[in-house]
Amino acid sequence: MNDDHNRLRLLRAGIDTYQQPVVYMHRDCPVCRSEGFSALTRVLMRCGSRELVATLNVVTDDWLALDAAALSEAAWSALAPGSEAWATFEHPEPAASAPALRAKVFGQRLQEPDFLALMQDTLNNRLADIELAAFVTACAGERLDRAETIALTRAMVAVGQRLDWGAGPVLDKHCVGGLPGNRTTPIVVAIIAAAGYRIPKTSSRAITSPAGTADTMEVMAPVALDTASMRRVVEREGGCIVWGGAVRLSPADDVLIRVERPLDFDSDGQLVASVLSKKIAAGSSHVLIDLPVGPTAKVRSTAAAERLETLLRATAEAAGLSLGLMRTDGRQPVGYGIGPALEARDVLAVLRGTGDAPADLRERAVVLAAALLDLVPGTPSYPGRQRAEDLLRSGAALSKFLSICEAQGGFREPQAAPHVRSIAATRGGSILDIDNRRLAKIAKLAGAPASPSAGIDCRLRLGDRVRVGEPLFEVHAQTPGELEYALSYASTQTEVFRVGEEP
Amino acid sequence: MNDDHNRLRLLRAGIDTYQQPVVYMHRDCPVCRSEGFSALTRVLMRCGSRELVATLNVVTDDWLALDAAALSEAAWSALAPGSEAWATFEHPEPAASAPALRAKVFGQRLQEPDFLALMQDTLNNRLADIELAAFVTACAGERLDRAETIALTRAMVAVGQRLDWGAGPVLDKHCVGGLPGNRTTPIVVAIIAAAGYRIPKTSSRAITSPAGTADTMEVMAPVALDTASMRRVVEREGGCIVWGGAVRLSPADDVLIRVERPLDFDSDGQLVASVLSKKIAAGSSHVLIDLPVGPTAKVRSTAAAERLETLLRATAEAAGLSLGLMRTDGRQPVGYGIGPALEARDVLAVLRGTGDAPADLRERAVVLAAALLDLVPGTPSYPGRQRAEDLLRSGAALSKFLSICEAQGGFREPQAAPHVRSIAATRGGSILDIDNRRLAKIAKLAGAPASPSAGIDCRLRLGDRVRVGEPLFEVHAQTPGELEYALSYASTQTEVFRVGEEP
Incomplete structure (x- = not known):
């Protein structure tokens, strides 16, 4: 084929289409005409030694020249063209995993090579968003069985890098989300590292919540570390709390999240594969999972917790992971603050042992750290609970936390928001219910997590009494x-806090 | 809330994103900042009395001003802003059908009100492409049962217009696609209308094939008629062959096709709902379905045909439709031409009774017209087969076809392509197999259907003998x-035609 027919020079469109790569071409350009491309066609681009499959959006007026193609931000960074770069364009072969996707959609069980092909194509952008949505849907409900969950987990690990920390235990903890303010991770990591263990913790930014652990941690120290920097921190301090996005453990899972987030389908199989693939890729040997259970938490019932735990155990066993599971109270927020800076303030208060530290956050962090310490074989006859308390009280955990922050690039104090307003109770009585989801939504509307000091400050707990006109919570905002x-x-x-008398 | 915070002036982006409405806003514009919008957020726009939910793409450089929002072609035509128009922007409430979608994804059976909500939201662009993909996936395989298929069909009819032709039978035919060149519709419509019956036929353009009936018909007459014009043609001539896109019967189905096309999941339930909802909405009373069966046709086996027929019968019965089903040979192309003008040439040859008319196309058209005539009650003791033959031989069908073309806007002769090349056999023997799908792909690569005269001309049939170097087929192209x-x-x-000796 004549090269002139399918070459266009590359421009940056300056359009963010989230992670999906999009290419813009004029409808009258020679490539669209000769290849028969139209809107939403999947297009294979080659530029130097790189290639990328992107979705076509067709330009119908003259902002784009006929000899040029413009790339969305995701396409631009994936293809990384030099200046004056050209690319060639053609129809891609069907994705290698297309038969596996179709088989799963039509209800067949998949084997590990099928999942491997699917994860490889997911990672390489060979599957469009609607195909990823089809995969997620085909796995939802009970349609991913135990063997398939194990195979999917292995496939997610296989397509990314896997960290190796040498001999000895490597600890980790994870919370199956859904509870505002439940920011135990920085405290647990500080205690575990102060105890002399390695805990290379990667955390996510908020997906649908007002703050992820990475957002909260970023208020106090840099978190966007690459793998080499993360390794340096862990080798020096034993622990770290970094953003997982730059480390790219189980990167195919990060791609799937771009459709899972808007679809919001909670599937046990995919949740397990997502959580455990990241732990396995991080090189962890001993992992504690915190499962908050409550009517407005992610895990809503004991039965749901049991199903999830069974699948977590089977998958961890297949991977040779020592797994601890802990169900915790998911009925109400933890700590006072909801939002990056407000949660960071609570974390520091617990580590510093100040009088206004939230007791519930402190207790949960100690219980989790204790369980994790007790999970490691060969622990001396020094119960985890006592050891965690000692490390926290002595200031060893605080000192370790500050050292980790320094190693990550320098500690900084959280800043308070300039605009604060109280919401008053419109009726008196006991707090009977707290709707975590609506509370989180208010914090997000106030600007969290993009505005770090934004969020909610709430000191009431289930069973506390309020009178009409007394504050229920404060809203903090930057503007x-x-x-x-x-x-x-x-x-x-009005139902964020249900106030009344116990029946 | 202050209006200034969420108002932007509207521009046309000049970007075709197929049917999905997209809105482009600068990441630093006041709306993105105050509402917390980011890439792929679903955004509710209001402009005058119209509103639209679109997907946000975030502009990261200065081609878009901070006080403006640009609309994709689909968003521009849906919102139809006047000049100097402004819109307000906010977060939409979750789609009313979100619980039904989630229930279906998790394997529950849906009721008619659920499907009604889903089709209403589909039509109103309240569901994003990934949600439509989730719906299609959740219904694939055997996951839409008989009652659900009936309910989905009714829902598709309910959200669009329904034509009423008054008393008396209204005939229609449909072919469950997949067979290149199988262009019987113009001939059948001409025979049925010449017999004095009403047959208001709407057809699609090509979705994944080198030509749809609407593309072929458009070579001979205008087909983009609105409902009023279509009604005028049918009232005058008894029949029409128009593009369904402008008439918008079962319009929610047209929206679903935007994800079904790229996903290419064939689901019996959705196929039945798609086909029959259009017939019911068209006001048809007697419908004949042509089911070509063959290894590279859409229906690949007798068992698959039986499943589909059972579901078609049950759904037609629930809707009070008289249904005829006819399985036909789907092992090879029909007629000589594949591509709009080449197929139109064959259609005219059959109607004109010229010596080079393809005998297989003629025979299929007569058989289908006969079955449709025999489906209508009270037909005199004049067998459909004889009647169809008489109308074709006498020239009554040709005359009716030309009158229909005139009523649709004027008849024109198909044009031949300027560039033609033969493909020669590389081995001799009998034609053992023909791969319809690859043959269709070659026709598409030659430019069909966008280039009307492009396509394939192929006069060989299964069992015919060729020698090395003799032509297998011709490729026609405009450039x-x-x-x-x-x-x-x-x-x-090399396997498009499998040539060898019978075993």
Whole structure:
């Protein structure tokens, strides 16, 4: 074929389409005409030694020249063209995993090579968003069995890098999300590292919540470390709390999240594969999973917790992981703050042992750290609980935390928001229920996590009594506009706190 | 809330994103900042009395001003803003059908109100492409049962217009696709209308094939008629052959096709709902379905045909439709031409009764017209087969076809392609197999259907003998580039025709 027919020079479109690579071409350009491309066609681009499959959006007016193709931000960074670069364009062969995807959609069980092909194609952008959505849907409900969950987990690990820390235990903890303010990770990591163990913790940014652990940690220290920097921190301090996105453990899972987030289908099999593939890739040997259970938490019932635990255990066993599982109270927020800086303030108060430290956050962190310490074989006759308490009380955990922050690039104090307003109770009585989801939504409307100091400060707990006009919680915001926006929503949500008398 | 925070002026982006509405906003614009919008957020826009939910793509450089939002072609035509128009932007409430979608994904059976909510939201762009993909996937395989298929069909009809032709039978025919060149519809419509019956036929353009009936018909007459024009043609001539896209019967189905096309999941339930909802909405009372069966046709086996027929019968019965089903040979192309103009040439040859008319196309059209005539109650003791033959031989069908073309806007002769090349057999023997799918792909690479005269001309049939060097088929193209492109692919596909000796 004549090269002139399918070459275009590359421009940067300056359009963010999230992770899906998009290429813009004029409808009258020679490539669209000769290849028969139209809107949403999947297009294979080659530029130097790199290649990329992107989705076509067709330009219908003259902002794009006929000899050029413009790339979305995701396509631009994946193809990384030099200046004056050209690319060639053609129809891609069907993705190698297309038969496996079709088989799963039609209800067949898949084997490990099928999942491997699917994860490889997911990682290489060979599957479009609608195909990823089909895969996620085909696995939802009970449609991913135990053997398939194990195979999917292995496939996720296989397509990414796997860290190796040499001999000896490598600890980790994970919380199956859904509980605002439940920021135990920085405290647990500090205690475990102070105890002399390695705990190379990677955390996510918020997906649908007002703050992820990485967002909270970033208020206090840099978290966007690459693998080499992360290794340096862990080798020096034993532990780290970094953002997983730059380390790219189980990177295919990160791609799947771009459709799982908007679809919001909770599937046990995919949740297990997502969580455990990251732990296996991180080189962990002993992992504690915190499962908050409550009607507005992610795990809503004891039965749901049991199903999830069975699958977690089977998959961990297949991977040779020592797994600890701990169900915790998921009925209400933990700590006072919801939002990156407010949660960081609570974390520091616990580590510093100040009088206003939230007791529930402290207790949960100690219980989790104790369970993790007790999970490691050969621990001396010094119960985990006592050891965790000692390390926290003595200031060893605080000192370790500050050292980790320094190693990650330097500690900084969380900043308070300039705009704060209280929401008052409209009736008196006991706090009977707290709706975690609506509370999280108010914090997000106030600007969290993009505005780090934004969020909610709430000191009431189930069973506490309030009188009409007394504050239920405070909304914190960085701008008056964001404050108004959150208050306007909050004013319509009288059921965030259900106040009344016990029946 | 202050209006200034969420108002932007509207521009046309000049970007075709197929049917999915996309809105482009600068990442630093006041709306993105105050509402916390980011790439792929679903955004509710209001402009005057119209509203639309679109997907956000975030602009990261200065081609878009901070006080403006640009709309993709689909968003622009849906919102239809006047000049100097402004819109307000906010987070939409979750789609009303979100619980039904989630229930189906998790394997529950849905009721008619659920499907109604889903089709309403599909039609109103309240569901994003990944949600439509999830719905299609959740219904694939055997996951849509008989009652659900009936309910989905009814829901598709309910959200669109339904034509009413008054008393008396209204006939229709449909072919469950997959067979190149099988262009019986114009001939059947001409015979049925010449017999004095009403047959208001709407057809699709090509979705994945080298030509749809609408593409072929458009070579001979205008087909993009609106409902009023279609009604005028049918009232005058008894029949029409128009493009369904402008008439918008079962419009929610047209939206679903935007994900079904790239996903290419054939689901019996959705196929039945798609086909029959269009017939019910068209006001048809007697419908004949042609099911070509063959290893490379859409229906690949007798068992698959039986499953599909059972579901078609049950759904037609629930809707009070008289249904005829006819399985036909789907092992090889029908007629000589594949591509709009080449197929139109064959159609005219049959209607004109010229010596080079393809006998197989003529026979299929007569058999289908006969079965449709026999389906109508009270037909006199004049067998459909004889009647169809008489109408074709006498020239009554040709005359009716030309009148229909005139009523649709004027008849025109198909044009021949300027660039034609033969592909020769590389071995001699009998034609043992023909791969319909690869043959269709070569026709598409030659430019069909966008280039109407492009395609394939093929006069060999199963069992015919060829010698090395004799032509297997011709490739027709409008430009030398397209010809080269198709030939280059064809040269790698030695198995399009399997030639050898019968075992």
